[in-house]
Amino acid sequence: MVGQDLIIEPIKYRVPLSKPKKGVAGKTGFWRTERPVVDKEKCVKCWLCEIYCPVDVIRVEPETGPTIDYDYCKGCGVCSNVCPSGAITMVPEE
Amino acid sequence: MAQTKPRPPLPYNMRDIVLPGDAACPGCPIPMAWKVLAAVFREKMILVIPACCSSVVVGAYPGNSIKASVVHVAFASAAAVASGIAEALKRRGINDVQVIAWAGDGGTADIGMASLSGAAERNHDIIYIMYDNEAYMNTGIQRSSSTPYGAWTTTTPIIGKTEHKKDVARIMIAHGVPYVATASVAYPHDFYAKLQRARRIKGFKFIHLHAPCPTGWRFDPKYTVHIAKLAVETGLWILYEYYDGKIHLSGPSRPYMDPAKRKPVEEYLKLQGRFKKITPEKIEEIKKYAEEYWDWIKRHM
Ligand code: SF4
Ligand code: SF4
Numbered sequence: 001m002v003g004q005d006l007i008i009e010p011i012k013y014r015v016p017l018s019k020p021k022k023g024v025a026g027k028t029g030f031w032r033t034e035r036p037v038v039d040k041e042k043c044v045k046c047w048l049c050e051i052y053c054p055v056d057v058i059r060v061e062p063e064t065g066p067t068i069d070y071d072y073c074k075g076c077g078v079c080s081n082v083c084p085s086g087a088i089t090m091v092p093e094e
Numbered sequence: 095m096a097q098t099k100p101r102p103p104l105p106y107n108m109r110d111i112v113l114p115g116d117a118a119c120p121g122c123p124i125p126m127a128w129k130v131l132a133a134v135f136r137e138k139m140i141l142v143i144p145a146c147c148s149s150v151v152v153g154a155y156p157g158n159s160i161k162a163s164v165v166h167v168a169f170a171s172a173a174a175v176a177s178g179i180a181e182a183l184k185r186r187g188i189n190d191v192q193v194i195a196w197a198g199d200g201g202t203a204d205i206g207m208a209s210l211s212g213a214a215e216r217n218h219d220i221i222y223i224m225y226d227n228e229a230y231m232n233t234g235i236q237r238s239s240s241t242p243y244g245a246w247t248t249t250t251p252i253i254g255k256t257e258h259k260k261d262v263a264r265i266m267i268a269h270g271v272p273y274v275a276t277a278s279v280a281y282p283h284d285f286y287a288k289l290q291r292a293r294r295i296k297g298f299k300f301i302h303l304h305a306p307c308p309t310g311w312r313f314d315p316k317y318t319v320h321i322a323k324l325a326v327e328t329g330l331w332i333l334y335e336y337y338d339g340k341i342h343l344s345g346p347s348r349p350y351m352d353p354a355k356r357k358p359v360e361e362y363l364k365l366q367g368r369f370k371k372i373t374p375e376k377i378e379e380i381k382k383y384a385e386e387y388w389d390w391i392k393r394h395m
Contacts, residue, residue: 020161023115024153031120050105051282052319054125056112060105072114076121076308077316090316 023072028055032075034090040065042087049079049088104282108133116159118151121315123279123305123322125151127225128160130282131194134289137162139192140179144172144206146198147232147307148225169205172197173213176220184219192293195222199240200230203260214269214298221292221299224262227307235310242330243383244376246368247310253371258383264390266300267336273299274336279306280322281346284333288344291335304331312367321365329356330384332391341394351388359384 043065050058050066057069058079066088068079080088111132112125124147131139140163143149149166153159167175176195183191195213197206202224210222229247230236237247239260246254266274273295277285285303292299306322308315325331326346333344343351350356359381363369 018158021157022113024157024159025117028115074120081316
């Protein structure tokens with residue numbers, strides 16, 4: 001009986017499942033027209049830029065301050081807009 | 095060096111779940127909100143996503159931009175599929191994974207309304223999050239029933255929409271579900287607290303999340319958070335929770351119960367290109383609608 005065979009047969013073929021992967025849309029840093037630059041002197045380490053960054057590329061550590069992964073930063077400017085101390089400025093990419 | 099201050103859950107818990115390099119437009123509110131989901135559930139969530147921007151944002155095979163299980167489903171069926179998954183998990187005795195239906199305003203207020211209503215009536219143990227960018231952005235900014243009064247879309251008259259926004263949160267309260275809340279991408283700590291409360295409640299939970307879209311609302315992407323904040327500060331978007339039969343006003347919205355403390359509505363509207371053609375009479379109408387909404391909140395507190 002074909003139907004029963006289908007039911008008891010375990011799946012042994014490779015099922016095409018998507019796996020978590022960095023950069024599904026490529027290196028999104030190429031989209032950027034403006035680059036966020038952090039002035040670590042002004043930074044008060046409030047974490048707001050990291051919390052709001054839509055691409056999750058900012059890491060703020062109490063010891064080192066914010067670092068940005070420019071390979072993927074899309075240059076949206078949200079971080080510079082939410083920063084309470086004006087530590088992030090957007091400079092045009094050449 | 096020893097750690098002196100305790101590490102706050104935000105941002106430390108939200109790291110490394112939403113992966114960089116997704117297909118979202120710059121300044122998109124969707125991954126911002128996912129980071130808050132990640133802070134609450136980490137990998138232990140199953141997102142059920144109907145056709146919407148989010149299904150594009152997670153990317154196509156073989157990659158997936160979020161480190162969690164994602165089920166892509168047809169437009170009308172997010173709540174139905176999520177109910178099924180929640181039941182299946184229950185039968186298997188898996189109770190540390192949260193099923194989340196994540197749908198846009200089109201997939202909730204228009205096309206998904208029937209299955210949403212059914213799932214709420216059966217009170218399945220899921221969290222339904224409607225991220226509201228107030229139009230069908232993915233297909234080219236068409237009007238949805240959640241588009242606000244006076245806003246331009248590609249399928250409204252040139253003077254803007256002539257009907258008010260459908261209030262889905264109030265529809266869900268009328269279903270008698272145990273938990274309904276409104277949230278905003280500009281207040282991640284508030285959204286985090288609401289998700290923490292929702293995960294402890296058994297049954298159907300609904301969260302209406304306000305999510306400004308730079309592409310569809312025609313504003314500079316850097317203002318995503320600023321505009322979401324202004325919506326709350328002008329009193330147009332009210333953050334509250336509903337449980338135990340009562341409305342509980344959330345912290346960020348509490349000062350704006352008093353109309354004198356609210357910022358002028360014009361400040362919110364003038365930043366957005368979709369309100370370019372708005373007239374003073376329409377602004378009055380928007381204010382009147384907001385006032386009625388506040389009255390309803392005050393009556394049910
Ligand atoms: S510009 Fe946008 S993507 Fe780049 S670090 Fe700032 S918030 Fe993140
Ligand atoms: S928002 Fe500004 S002050 Fe706060 S951590 Fe980021 S750079 Fe520093």
